[in-house]
Amino acid sequence: MIKILFFARLQEEIGKDSLNIEKAGLTVNQLKQWLEKEHGLHSLDQTMAAVNEDYADGSEVLKEGDTVALIPPVSGG
């Protein structure tokens, strides 16, 4: 199982803060495409991702038990 975390605009768009799915083996980019198609999220190509609390490349392959966070452009400070 993969846990996906949503924040800020994405959290409001999808209406929840997390989602558990059986998608081990996908890359980060493939997961984004799946989320755009299946959950209607927008502009995920501009959205960074973190795997297990570290920024990840789009080519990173997701493993069973990973936590993926979608990180829209940050605005802290």
Place this chain on the structure above:
Amino acid sequence: MIKILFFARLQEEIGKDSLNIEKAGLTVNQLKQWLEKEHGLHSLDQTMAAVNEDYADGSEVLKEGDTVALIPPVSGG
């Protein structure tokens, strides 16, 4: 009458924090020379002076009632 204020090293050297003298008409530089000669103060040529709380040129002429402060290199902050 002119009031002279001493601070830091100069205050310790002369052993007092102020001195009242009848020296209206002298320039700031002349007053420094007089203090070096009469009171044994050292290196007043490297010492700034303020007249009535404003930095003053050596050529400024002292008037009756002025307060002259000798300002050794500052080290606040």
Place this chain on the structure above:
Amino acid sequence: MNKEKRFEVTDHPISTESVIQKVTRRECGAITTFIGTVREFTDGKRTLRLEYQAYKDMAEKMLEQIDKEVQEKWPNAMSAITHRTGTLEISDAAVVIAVSSPHRKTAYEANEYIIERIKQIVPIWKKEYWDDGSAWIGDQLEKTPYPEGNPPKGANDD
């Protein structure tokens, strides 16, 4: 709130003094702090309040990563950072950064570096509330996070 935690994301009001205390050391002669406060007007538009959301665990981890970068660039600097989340009113402190060092130049430079990096890599988002609506900031401005390397020149000057 753990007073000894130097890098912290909290939903409580921030005590500037407590952040300063975390970096106060006998060997330091300079402490700089930066307090990011909620500003009422931005580009002529009135902000009513802000809401900050964080990916808390990762945000604290990224604050620690920024500290590692600071240690590499300025080995004598010591820093502490607290970022607040939740609803903030005008003039509330969203972030407090304190840096101590033996000499002042380092304390200024490292402090400014930290706020630039926070705005680039720390997963925290703000939502602005106006009279006529609200929006998560970041997307609209087409700013992108910048996970590695030095901050770009002329980054957003909030």
Place this chain on the structure above:
Amino acid sequence: MNKEKRFEVTDHPISTESVIQKVTRRECGAITTFIGTVREFTDGKRTLRLEYQAYKDMAEKMLEQIDKEVQEKWPNAMSAITHRTGTLEISDAAVVIAVSSPHRKTAYEANEYIIERIKQIVPIWKKEYWDDGSAWIGDQLEKTPYPEGNPPKGANDD
């Protein structure tokens, strides 16, 4: 202590929070502070304590003059400065400078400008006490005050 006095020389301990409060405004998004603290070691020599002496009235006037310079250079900045006099122990704050502004760059720049100028023109002197003696600082280092114009590059980095 008059809370409304923005430029102050005092023989009481300085409250950083109170200096910050003097510059907190709805229109500001950034507040920087600089705290100059008593450092234990300078060039390998151990300081036991410091004594600060001021020409108080002129010092406060010079702090106000520095504020005028800041207003000219950074019209959106607001500053408050408190300098302490008397005997200070290690880690005590000798000076606290707070600057608020709408955007952060100004708050950093104006703050650093102020400390440079304090070290140049404000009539305050420190005496260092060591194990083996004491001395008024300034003379030995052949630093000279610099009443007008911009600070020279590479001024003393205390």
